[in-house]
Structure formats: C-alpha cells, structure tokens
Amino acid sequence: MALYSDKVMDHFRNPRNVGVIEDANGVGEVGNAKCGDIMKIYLKIEDDIIKDVKFETFGCGSAIASSSMATELIKGKPLSSALELTNKAVAEALDGLPAYKMHCSVLAEEAIKRAIADYYKRAGIPYDEAAFREFECCHDGE
Amino acid sequence: MQVYLDNASTTKMSRAAIGAMLPFFEETYGNPSSLHSMGQRAKEALEEARAAVAACLGASEGEIYFTSGGSEADNQAILSASAIGARKGKKHIITTAFEHHAVLHTLAKLEKQGFEVTYLPVGSEGNITAAQVAAAIREETCLVTTMAANNEIGSVLPIAEIGAICREKKVLFHTDAVQAVGHIPMNVASMHIDMLSLSAHKFHGPKGVGVLYARKGIALSNLIEGGAQERGKRAGTENVAGAAGLAAALKEATDRLSENMKKVAALRDRLIKGLSEIPHSVLNGDKKSRLPGNVHFCFEGIEGESLLLLLDEYGIEASSGSACTSGSLDPSHVLLAIGHPHEIAHGSLRLTLSEYTTEEEIDRALAAVPEVVARLRNMSPIWRDKVSGKKPFLLK
Numbered sequence: 125m126a127l128y129s130d131k132v133m134d135h136f137r138n139p140r141n142v143g144v145i146e147d148a149n150g151v152g153e154v155g156n157a158k159c160g161d162i163m164k165i166y167l168k169i170e171d172d173i174i175k176d177v178k179f180e181t182f183g184c185g186s187a188i189a190s191s192s193m194a195t196e197l198i199k200g201k202p203l204s205s206a207l208e209l210t211n212k213a214v215a216e217a218l219d220g221l222p223a224y225k226m227h228c229s230v231l232a233e234e235a236i237k238r239a240i241a242d243y244y245k246r247a248g249i250p251y252d253e254a255a256f257r258e259f260e261c262c263h264d265g266e
Numbered sequence: 267m268q269v270y271l272d273n274a275s276t277t278k279m280s281r282a283a284i285g286a287m288l289p290f291f292e293e294t295y296g297n298p299s300s301l302h303s304m305g306q307r308a309k310e311a312l313e314e315a316r317a318a319v320a321a322c323l324g325a326s327e328g329e330i331y332f333t334s335g336g337s338e339a340d341n342q343a344i345l346s347a348s349a350i351g352a353r354k355g356k357k358h359i360i361t362t363a364f365e366h367h368a369v370l371h372t373l374a375k376l377e378k379q380g381f382e383v384t385y386l387p388v389g390s391e392g393n394i395t396a397a398q399v400a401a402a403i404r405e406e407t408c409l410v411t412t413m414a415a416n417n418e419i420g421s422v423l424p425i426a427e428i429g430a431i432c433r434e435k436k437v438l439f440h441t442d443a444v445q446a447v448g449h450i451p452m453n454v455a456s457m458h459i460d461m462l463s464l465s466a467h468k469f470h471g472p473k474g475v476g477v478l479y480a481r482k483g484i485a486l487s488n489l490i491e492g493g494a495q496e497r498g499k500r501a502g503t504e505n506v507a508g509a510a511g512l513a514a515a516l517k518e519a520t521d522r523l524s525e526n527m528k529k530v531a532a533l534r535d536r537l538i539k540g541l542s543e544i545p546h547s548v549l550n551g552d553k554k555s556r557l558p559g560n561v562h563f564c565f566e567g568i569e570g571e572s573l574l575l576l577l578d579e580y581g582i583e584a585s586s587g588s589a590c591t592s593g594s595l596d597p598s599h600v601l602l603a604i605g606h607p608h609e610i611a612h613g614s615l616r617l618t619l620s621e622y623t624t625e626e627e628i629d630r631a632l633a634a635v636p637e638v639v640a641r642l643r644n645m646s647p648i649w650r651d652k653v654s655g656k657k658p659f660l661l662k
Contacts, residue, residue: 136572137579142645157609157648160569160597164647180647184571188645 128185129219135189140196143178149246152238155231161187163231165195165239172203179235186218186225193217194232207240207255209233269627272585273468273559274417274445274618279511280470286514287472290507298504299493308506315513319477322520323462324453331478331486331496332509336444337368338489339463339478342500343440344372344411346480346487347461348381350438351408358407362386362394362423363603365413369442370599373411386412388603392419392551396427403431409438414446414462418600418616419551420560422450429458438484444468444476448519449557450527454479464516466508470620471515475508526621531558533619533628540632544639546652546661550604550614559619564606566661567649568613568642576641577615580634585616609648610660 128136143166150167161183168176177199179191194214198206211229215221221229237256244251270278290311296304298312313327320327333339344359351357361373363385373383386398399410410432415422425441432439440461446452447462448469454462460481467473480486492501519526538549538561546566565573570586577584597611617631643649651657 133575136575139645144650153647157612158607160608160612162647180645180650182567182646182648183569185575187569188572 127222128189131193131217131219132186132189132221135192135218136185139179139188139192141178141192141199142180144180145176145178148178150239150241150243152235152240152242154234154238155183157182160184161228161231163187163191163235165191165235167236167239167243169203169243174198174201174203174206183228183231184225186221187228187231189218190214190221190228190232191235194229194236198236203240203243206236209236267581267630269582269630271561271617271619271623271627271631272583273620273623274420274557274616275585276467276473277470277620278622279467279472280515280518282518283466283471283511283515287507287511290510294506298506299495312504312506312509315509318513318517322516323447323479324455325479326482328497329454329479329482331480331500332504332512333476333478333500334474334505335476336366336442336463336465336468337476339465339476340366340368340440340442341372342478342486342489343461343463343480344369344376344409345489346485347409347411347438347440348376349487350485351381354408356406356408357381358384358404360384360386360399360402360407360410360412362388362412364388364392364416364418364600365411366417366442366444369411369413388600390605391553392416392421392604393555394423396424396431399428400431400435403435403437407435407437409440411440411442414441414443414452415450415557416551416600417445418598418614419562419604420445420557420618421552422446422555422557424555425452425459426457432460433458445557448516448523449559451523454481460484466512466515469515469519472508472511475505475512477512522621527558530619530621530623533623533625534558534561537561537617537619537628537631541635544636546659547639548610548661550601550606559623561617561619563615564601564610564661565613565615565639565643566610566659567646567652568639570612570614572642573613573615573638576638577634580630580638582617582631582634585618586614607660 145166145168148166153164155162164180166178177195181188181191211233214229214232241256294307296308298309316330317327320330384402386394414425438460442463444465447464462479465476486499490501550562601611652659
C-alpha cells in the first residue's frame with residue numbers, strides 16, 4: 125500500500141487555495157520550524173461567512189494536503205460550521221492519513237480555529253477562549 | 267523517464283551478479299552441508315565466493331563470514347568485541363555521533379549493560395579526525411567502531427589513519443564499510459582494520475546478504491546459534507546464491523573501481539555545482555573527502571518529505587534525512603550532529619549516483635530540483651517571513 129491515499133496525493137500535488145489574502149481579517153499560524161511543520165491560514169470573513177480562505181504551509185506532504193482539504197471544507201461556509209471542523213473530518217475527507225501523520229490534520233484544525241479567534245479579536249467580538257485549545261507541538265516545546 | 271538517484275539506499279543488481287546467482291536456484295540447489303555431490307558443488311561455490319571476497323578486501327578466506335547483511339555484521343562485530351573487552355574488564359567503546367543505527371542501537375544496548383561509549387563529535391565539515399580517536403583511547407577501551415563513509419552526507423573517514431592508531435594502541439578497530447566497499451578502495455590489511463561490515467545490495471549485489479570480515483584470532487560471539495555453518499560462528503543454511511551474487515558484484519566493482527570512481531565523481535560534481543546555485547542552500551558533508559556518488563543538500567524554508575514526493579512527480583527518485591520519511595518526527599541525527607538547527611535539518615535532500623547514472627539523468631535532476639524547491643518555497647510561510655525580512659536567513 126502506498127504511504128498516502130490518492131486524495132492526499134491529489135491535494136498535495138495540486139493544492140487548493142494556496143497563497144496569501146492581503147486584506148485578510150483573520151490570520152492563524154500554528155506549528156514551528158523545529159517540528160518541521162508550520163501552517164498559516166488567511167480568512168476573509170463577511171457577514172459571518174468565509175468568503176475566501178488561503179493557506180501557506182511549510183511541511184510534509186500530508187501537512188500540505190491537510191491544509192488544502194481543510195480550506196476546501198470551510199470555503200463559503202458560515203463561521204459556525206467552520207468552528208465545528210475537526211481534524212478527524214479533515215483526515216476522513218482525505219481518505220485517511222497514516223497514524224503518525226494525524227498531527228497534520230490537527231494542525232489544520234488548529235490553524236483555522238486560531239484564524240477565527242484572530243478575526244473575533246480584531247472585530248471586537250467576544251468569544252469563549254477556552255473553546256480554542258492550544259496546539260501542542262509534536263516535540264517537547266519550541 | 268524514471269531517474270534513480272537513491273543508490274545509497276540500494277542499487278540495481280548487475281547482470282554479472284544475477285548471472286552468478288541463477289545456477290543455485292534450480293540446478294545446484296543442494297545444501298552445502300550435504301555430502302552428495304550437488305551439496306558439495308554448492309559448498310565449492312560458497313568457498314569460491316568467500317575466496318573472491320577475501321581477495322577484494324585484502325583478507326584471507328578464513329576471515330570472511332557471510333551474514334544476512336550489513337546490520338547483522340555490525341551487530342556481531344560490536345557484540346563480539348565487547349564480549350572480548352568485558353572478559354578483560356575493558357568496557358569502554360569509541361564511536362562517532364553519525365554512525366548508522368545498526369551501530370548506534372547496538373551500542374545503546376551495551377550502555378545499558380554497563381559499557382561506556384564515547385561519541386566523537388562530528389565537525390561542521392562533516393568528518394572526524396584520527397586525532398580525535400587517538401585522544402579518546404583509554405586503558406579500558408576495548409573497541410573503536412567508526413563508519414568508513416557516512417550513508418547520509420557521504421563523508422569518507424580517515425580509516426587508514428584510525429586503523430594505524432588503533433593497531434598501535436592495541437585496540438580492536440571495526441568499521442561499518444557498507445557505503446564504502448565497492449565505491450572507494452578498502453583494504454583491511456593496509457588500513458589495519460580488525461573487523462569490517464559490508465552489504466551486497468549497496469554495490470549492485472542482492473539484498474539480504476552481507477559479510478563480516480574478522481581478522482584471524484578475533485573470537486566472534488554468535489548472534490544465531492545452531493549448526494556449524496560459517497565455521498560455527500553463524501548458524502543457518504548458507505545463502506549460496508546470495509554469496510555468489512555478492513562475490514560477483516564485488517569483483518566487478520573492484521575491477522572497475524578507479525574507472526567508476528572517476529566517472530561517477532564527475533557526474534556528482536556537475537550535480538553539486540548546479541544545485542549550489544539554488545540560493546539559501548548548503549552542501550552537507552566533507553567537500554574533499556567524499557563518496558564519488560553522494561550529493562547531499564539542505565534547502566532553507568522547505569521540508570524534505572514534500573520535496574521527495576514532488577520530485578517523484580518529476581520522475582526523480584531521491585532520498586532525504588528528513589523526519590517524515592522515516593516515520594519518526596525527528597530530523598536526521600547526522601544533520602544535527604554536523605550542527606544544523608532542526609529547521610535546516612528538516613529540509614534535506616540526498617541524491618546518490620551509481621555507475622549506471624547517465625549525463626541525461628543528471629540534466630533531469632538539475633532541471634527538476636530548482637523548480638520543485640521554488641514551488642515549495644512559494645507556499646512556505648517561513649520562506650515568506652525570510653524574504654520579507656521578518657526572519658533572518660540561516661543559509662547563504
């Protein structure tokens with residue numbers, strides 16, 4: 125069996141939504157270079173709808189594919205449904221990830237949540253900070 | 267077109283090696299321990315292979331033990347030397363920080379049994395010196411084990427000098443020569459090597475067969491107990507076809523050594539020169555004392571696994587010391603040993619050539635690698651931070 129599913133390879137080869145949104149109103153970055161993956165999500169939110177989303181990722185194939193899939197899953201969706209996106213849903217949409225790569229899907233979930241929290245902060249919208257769990261690095265700290 | 271540049275992982279078998287193996291599957295398939303004539307013909311073939319290997323290494327036949335490969339040979343050499351040391355109350359071993367895991371994990375096991383291991387630090391040039399070895403030798407040192415050439419970054423160690431020091435100080439010297447044999451001159455006599463490990467599939471022989479050379483008089487400990495094969499030091503019915511294939515491949519590699527070295531090194535140098543033009547990259551390993559077929563770079567701002575996967579899309583089959591490829595999340599211990607921070611160590615690429623590599627294949631790699639690096643950098647947030655001046659570049 126190949127390391128990755130066809131879907132992972134497709135999203136890795138042809139990542140959707142790569143790039144930067146210059147006038148993003150929510151930006152989230154997770155991971156660190158020491159761990160070998162960093163994911164950055166840019167959101168353009170209007171009327172509680174994710175009008176546009178872009179990502180940049182430094183990382184392995186599954187990190188790039190997870191970012192790509194996660195952006196596809198939230199694009200055009202209301203914030204409430206983007207907040208419900210789980211890493212499991214990202215992995216499932218990719219037809220699975222190897223066990224030791226599951227943290228890549230966690231990164232994608234966390235990056236989106238962090239970008240939404242950033243939007244709330246910028247917009248002065250109160251939110252439940254406890255619901256935005258902190259990402260734990262794959263290593264023992266940065 | 268597939269461009270295979272992962273020859274340090276394994277190689278294509280040579281026609282000579284395949285041809286040497288074939289008679290032992292359907293014709294002369296007898297057990298070398300059998301007394302009937304087919305068994306005895308197999309035995310003869312095995313001993314001919316042993317003699318051929320001995321001749322290539324500057325050893326005598328009685329000093330060659332066939333094993334299942336390089337890892338087994340490393341394990342047996344180190345465990346034998348440590349057992350000899352322990353009997354004399356000597357429980358100190360010297361090695362380097364960038365050995366293969368077959369050596370490092372065996373030594374870790376010995377550390378748990380009360381041995382002390384000195385790991386010689388590797389300089390930023392990716393090598394160690396014989397003086398480092400000399401300075402580390404103590405009264406209770408029972409073994410020095412250093413690789414002949416590094417599997418990741420291709421540095422060739424000063425084996426003859428290390429061997430001379432060990433011989434003078436009367437300390438056993440083992441070298442994991444898996445990456446060296448068949449690629450650079452290796453002679454156990456002139457290099458004062460007491461034990462040497464090699465693996466057939468690194469020089470166009472079959473997988474699953476290797477050799478432990480142990481100088482006459484060194485008492486080997488068994489890893490596998492059973493019958494009296496390999497003079498009682500390695501039980502189990504001999505892999506006759508494998509031994510024949512190994513010997514044929516080694517003989518061919520040895521016969522063509524200087525010609526191949528020259529040809530492969532020229533291709534290597536062209537590849538290095540071209541890839542050096544990629545900004546913010548570094549060539550790892552010893553620039554002068556280097557395996558003819560090794561090219562190893564780190565590229566800032568990208569991660570090695572995605573680099574390999576994308577290169578595969580371009581038909582380039584390469585390797586990396588990257589965390590992600592091995593199933594572990596830690597970057598290569600070799601790249602950390604030469605002083606790279608994690609961030610840089612994650613972005614590594616190893617291209618390894620053989621005498622079958624062509625000019626055209628090098629052209630393909632030279633076209634693909636810069637393109638793939640640029641594609642990945644374009645989607646990398648840390649690359650953007652560096653370009654925009656938010657974060658400093660770590661490589662020139």
